Amino acid sequence: MRSDASGRALPQPYLLFLGDITEAPFAKTAFGLRDWAGGLCIGEFALAASTVTTGLPRLTPQEAYARGARALVIGVATRGGAVMPAWIPALREAMEAGLDIISGMHSRLADNRELAAAATHLGRKLIEVRTPPSNIPVATGRKRTGKRLLTVGTDCALGKKYTALALTRALRKRGIDADFRATGQTGIMISGAGIPMDAVVADFAAGAAEMLTPDAAAGHWDVVEGQGSIFHPSYSGVSLALLHGTQPDVFVLCHEVGRERILGLETFPTPTLREAIELHLILGRRTNPQIRCAGVSLNTRGLSDEQATRELANWRAELHLPVADPVRGGAEMEQLVSACLATEGLP
Amino acid sequence: MRSDASGRALPQPYLLFLGDITEAPFAKTAFGLRDWAGGLCIGEFALAASTVTTGLPRLTPQEAYARGARALVIGVATRGGAVMPAWIPALREAMEAGLDIISGMHSRLADNRELAAAATHLGRKLIEVRTPPSNIPVATGRKRTGKRLLTVGTDCALGKKYTALALTRALRKRGIDADFRATGQTGIMISGAGIPMDAVVADFAAGAAEMLTPDAAAGHWDVVEGQGSIFHPSYSGVSLALLHGTQPDVFVLCHEVGRERILGLETFPTPTLREAIELHLILGRRTNPQIRCAGVSLNTRGLSDEQATRELANWRAELHLPVADPVRGGAEMEQLVSACLATEGLP
Numbered sequence: 182m183r184s185d186a187s188g189r190a191l192p193q194p195y196l197l198f199l200g201d202i203t204e205a206p207f208a209k210t211a212f213g214l215r216d217w218a219g220g221l222c223i224g225e226f227a228l229a230a231s232t233v234t235t236g237l238p239r240l241t242p243q244e245a246y247a248r249g250a251r252a253l254v255i256g257v258a259t260r261g262g263a264v265m266p267a268w269i270p271a272l273r274e275a276m277e278a279g280l281d282i283i284s285g286m287h288s289r290l291a292d293n294r295e296l297a298a299a300a301t302h303l304g305r306k307l308i309e310v311r312t313p314p315s316n317i318p319v320a321t322g323r324k325r326t327g328k329r330l331l332t333v334g335t336d337c338a339l340g341k342k343y344t345a346l347a348l349t350r351a352l353r354k355r356g357i358d359a360d361f362r363a364t365g366q367t368g369i370m371i372s373g374a375g376i377p378m379d380a381v382v383a384d385f386a387a388g389a390a391e392m393l394t395p396d397a398a399a400g401h402w403d404v405v406e407g408q409g410s411i412f413h414p415s416y417s418g419v420s421l422a423l424l425h426g427t428q429p430d431v432f433v434l435c436h437e438v439g440r441e442r443i444l445g446l447e448t449f450p451t452p453t454l455r456e457a458i459e460l461h462l463i464l465g466r467r468t469n470p471q472i473r474c475a476g477v478s479l480n481t482r483g484l485s486d487e488q489a490t491r492e493l494a495n496w497r498a499e500l501h502l503p504v505a506d507p508v509r510g511g512a513e514m515e516q517l518v519s520a521c522l523a524t525e526g527l528p
Numbered sequence: 529m530r531s532d533a534s535g536r537a538l539p540q541p542y543l544l545f546l547g548d549i550t551e552a553p554f555a556k557t558a559f560g561l562r563d564w565a566g567g568l569c570i571g572e573f574a575l576a577a578s579t580v581t582t583g584l585p586r587l588t589p590q591e592a593y594a595r596g597a598r599a600l601v602i603g604v605a606t607r608g609g610a611v612m613p614a615w616i617p618a619l620r621e622a623m624e625a626g627l628d629i630i631s632g633m634h635s636r637l638a639d640n641r642e643l644a645a646a647a648t649h650l651g652r653k654l655i656e657v658r659t660p661p662s663n664i665p666v667a668t669g670r671k672r673t674g675k676r677l678l679t680v681g682t683d684c685a686l687g688k689k690y691t692a693l694a695l696t697r698a699l700r701k702r703g704i705d706a707d708f709r710a711t712g713q714t715g716i717m718i719s720g721a722g723i724p725m726d727a728v729v730a731d732f733a734a735g736a737a738e739m740l741t742p743d744a745a746a747g748h749w750d751v752v753e754g755q756g757s758i759f760h761p762s763y764s765g766v767s768l769a770l771l772h773g774t775q776p777d778v779f780v781l782c783h784e785v786g787r788e789r790i791l792g793l794e795t796f797p798t799p800t801l802r803e804a805i806e807l808h809l810i811l812g813r814r815t816n817p818q819i820r821c822a823g824v825s826l827n828t829r830g831l832s833d834e835q836a837t838r839e840l841a842n843w844r845a846e847l848h849l850p851v852a853d854p855v856r857g858g859a860e861m862e863q864l865v866s867a868c869l870a871t872e873g874l875p
Contacts, residue, residue: 319762320761322761322762322793322795322796378730379729379730380730380731382728382729382730383725383726383728383729383769384726386730386765411768414668414669414734414772414814414815415666415669415734415735417814418730418733418734418765418766418767419730419733421765422764425761446668449669449814460810467759467764468761
């Protein structure tokens with residue numbers, strides 16, 4: 182991929198670490214990597230107690246290194262966001278086999294003394310993808326070359342990363358030169374680069390977004406993973422910095438069917454789709470007067486095929502815009518991709 | 529003052545340090561403290577080379593300590609934002625006299641080895657007002673008791689702090705229980721508390737704004753110093769986090785006559801006042817549906833009295849809102865204060 186300006190480049194390919202988990206939802210990161218960066222995943226490695234599998238070959242760190250792996254990725258979440266004591270011997274084994282360790286957990290690997298000492302001793306790196314680069318400038322607002330697409334949402338956690346990845350894949354399928362630009366830890370592991378927007382100091386957040394999407398060739402597309410929502414009382418600042426800093430030519434609004442309240446903040450309704458489109462246009466025009474909405478990515482999980490088809494059709498009729506569920510794909514998704522590429526028309 | 533929840537409380541009163549500067553604009557912090565926290569300033573202390581004065585008594589640290597001073601405040605800015613080597617003996621002398629040192633400079637006092645060693649040796653504190661508290665939570669959006677006023681701007685550096693300080697003073701004059709809530713380093717030194725919003729990690733920026741303006745008595749007003757502008761391509765995220773986190777009942781829009789371009793980003797026009805009021809209302813309603821604009825604080829520096837009077841009258845006629853220059857005060861300012869307190873009417 183064309184690198185961003187953050188200077189981050191993760192060691193690859195990966196061996197996915199599943200720890201000792203017995204419930205699949207905790208392995209969201211590992212599944213995300215398998216699905217979106219399968220070519221970078223040599224296999225999986227787990228403790229004997231683990232009952233979860235990604236379906237990739239189960240390998241020892243030595244075997245994985247022999248097959249080319251250069252990093253062990255912590256592919257699971259823990260309740261406290263910290264390294265579990267039971268993992269230490271396995272992580273040490275990975276470092277002894279020659280692998281660096283990549284983590285997106287809340288607590289830093291280096292804060293574990295045993296791990297830190299082993300890494301120093303073995304000359305391995307402990308890489309925290311939640312740590313932003315130290316050289317982020319204040320945003321300048323300068324117009325950059327190339328095209329930019331941003332996924333935005335009516336709320337958090339409803340498909341902005343998935344949509345950006347699916348759009349990148351679809352654009353490439355059409356022969357378009359496109360890069361997924363990661364703004365969160367899982368996305369960074371998938372793409373091997375990116376900036377964790379939520380961890381950047383507020384004054385530099387828009388600067389981070391500019392750094393993430395540098396000048397590019399006229400036909401090139403940066404497809405940027407959105408964060409939070411401009412309607413989210415906790416994270417709206419991050420979302421606005423990302424909108425102003427990426428200067429998107431096009432945005433795709435992400436929503437989940439039935440999400441009527443902000444997740445975890447039940448007194449706040451989610452906005453209507455029309456309201457969300459309108460406010461993103463108003464705010465986005467500040468740094469890109471040509472900004473337009475290509476359409477809606479509608480998360481229809483939990484609906485039957487028939488229900489989903491009806492739901493998508495209803496929204497399409499209401500908004501006069503392409504509406505697709507990237508998980509279901511189909512003709513609707515192709516229409517959404519075409520709308521992203523259209524240089525004229527649409528609100 | 530009623531403390532915010534940040535836990536910060538600076539040692540006071542102050543001795544103002546002017547270093548060796550010879551140009552008054554570099555002493556903005558010292559002048560701000562003299563003007564807005566005069567009761568807290570025992571005197572000034574400068575190197576022999578300095579030709580600038582605040583008009584306060586010139587004292588040695590020993591004399592200032594004897595008169596009650598408990599901290600030396602770095603009252604001047606330097607080009608690089610760092611401690612000058614020539615200052616070190618004076619700062620050491622202050623610590624020897626019993627004073628802690630308070631700095632709002634970009635580089636940390638503690639990064640100067642000589643100062644750090646002296647502070648440890650003498651048992652004095654080196655206090656960096658640019659460092660936010662470490663316990664800032666993610667915002668919850670919970671409605672809090674008491675009233676809140678936020679100053680917002682069409683750009684940076686046109687009077688948001690001054691306006692908030694002047695409004696706090698005017699409210700108190702009317703017997704209203706009001707506190708100035710500082711969000712930048714000079715404001716923090718003036719009030720002895722506050723949070724430097726620009727230094728908070730993006731995900732916690734709205735949480736910092738909530739922490740700054742906790743539950744209060746029904747008749748109490750928090751008057752919050754705004755930061756940046758939602759129209760500023762570099763800092764809009766900070767401004768939106770502050771707007772959503774403080775949940776203002778009232779905002780006052782600050783503008784400077786003739787400021788037609790964003791400072792330092794000349795390709796971006798400042799918004800019209802009408803546009804700025806409208807967008808703050810739309811965004812602010814997300815966390816406070818009752819938000820209203822009390823009026824405009826217009827910076828008329830550089831205009832003659834006659835010109836200023838005409839300018840203020842023109843804007844008043846155009847916007848149908850109180851428009852005042854707090855530096856000039858007068859009946860217009862009293863109208864603006866009354867509009868802040870009005871519970872009904874106005875857009």
